[in-house]
Amino acid sequence: MATIVEPETTKPAAAGPRHSVPQAVERPAAAPGGRRRIVFAVLGLALLGLIGLGAKKWWFARSHVSTDNAQVDGHIIPILPKVGGFVAEVRVQENQNVKAGDTLVVLDDRDFRARLAQTEADLAALLATVSSRTRVGQAEAAVAQAQANAIKAHADLERLEPLAQQDIVSKQQLDAVRAAAVAADAQLASAQAALVGADARVAAARAARDQAALQLSYTRLLAPTSGVVSKKTVEVGQLVQPGQPLMSVVPLDDVWVVANLKETQTADVTSGDPVDFTVDAYPGRHFAGRVESLSPATGAKFSLLPPDNATGNFTKVVQRVPVRIRLDRPNEAAHPLRPGMSVNVTITTK
Incomplete structure (x- = not known):
């Protein structure tokens, strides 16, 4: 089979001006010294910033003491x-606000009422033996009678003594009158002593009555101050004993801050120094206060097992000194401070 090959034809180039093709221009490489200067400038600025920050902290530390080892108390x-007795009523709930004088718990008081009635009856019986505002008691009546007999006996003696000197009456009669006067004096002294004893018995009976009434009043447990009920462990029908914890009342209107400063930080801290602190529960919220007092001893000395450095196993540890801080303003209802909250404290010492 035959193959036909056609001749190639070349087209002439169009007439016109020739344009030169632009060639890439090589830029000179940056000098290594310029990069070093930029790096050194950045490092210098960073170093200056660190030096400035350190100087600021040093200057701040000269007149301020800070710690995060602090809590609201x-x-x-x-x-x-x-x-003791059985619980008849529990009138509060957990976390309930109460006012001073509110009744919290009521105990069964029937036994105490019966005891009070018995002591009142004993007192009434004893009052019948001594004087009162409305009547004369037996003991006082006996004293009055003995006093009248003594007065009569001494009067008879005064009348008979001149007659005996004139031998108008016999000596035997005079002796009998003298003996009667002495007996009347003794009877008066005895009646007065009985009256004093009766008064003492009445006083004892009245004290027993008052004690019974006081015991009856103890069957109602009242709130000693305004606050919030917490940690309630009592229920109706429970048998409680004297001194048994039933609940707690926390008055939120009287709180303070205890900052445990290092012993090396307390050299310039004095009472009255202004304090600024924040509470972890309220980020960004600042509170103001003043140093109220410093503890007379470190916290370790009040621990259950104080360290004994004389045992030979001595390791020096920086101790903490509790510093009490009083708030400048009352506890806010919108941001209440509760005992146990963590606090960051800054004290201005100069």
């Missing part, structure tokens, strides 16, 4: 019964 008042 306050009174936690235990509610303890003074008498």
Whole structure:
């Protein structure tokens, strides 16, 4: 089979001006010294920033003391019964606000009422033997009678003595009158002593009556101050004993901050120094206060097992000194401080 090959034809180039093709221009490489200068400038700025920050902290530390080892503290008042008995009523709930004088718990008081009635009856019986505002008692009547007999006996003696000197009456009669006067004096002294004894018995009976009434009043447990009920462990029908913890009342209107400063930080801290602190529960919220007092001893000395450095196993540890801080303002209802909250404290010492 035959193959036909056609001749190639070349087209002439179009007439016109020739344009030169642009060639890439080589730029000179940056000098190594320029890069070093940039790096050194950045490092220098960073170093200056660190030096400035360190100087600022050093200057701040000259007049301020800071610690995060601090907590809010306050009174936690235990509610303890003074008498034992069965619980009749529990009138509060956990975390309930109470006011001073509110009744928290009521104990069964029937036994105490019976005891009070018995002591009142004993007192009434004893009052019948001594004087009172409305009547004369037996003991006082006996004293009055003995006093009248003594006065009569001494009067008879005064009349008979001149007659005996004139031998108008016999000596035997004079001796009998003298003996009667002495007996009347003795009877008066005895009646007065009986009256004093009766008064003492009445006083004892009245004290027993008052004690019974006081025991009856103890069957109602009242809130000693305004606050919030916490840690309630009592229920109706429970048998409680004197001194048994039933609940606690925490007054939130009287709280303070205890900052445990290192012993090396307390050299310039004095009472009255201003304090700024924050609480972890309220980020960004600042509170103001003042140093109220410093503890007379470190916290380790009040621990259950104080360290004994004389045993030979001595390791020096920086001790902590509790510093009490009083708030400048009352506890806020919107941001209440509760005992146990963690605090960051800064004290201005100069």
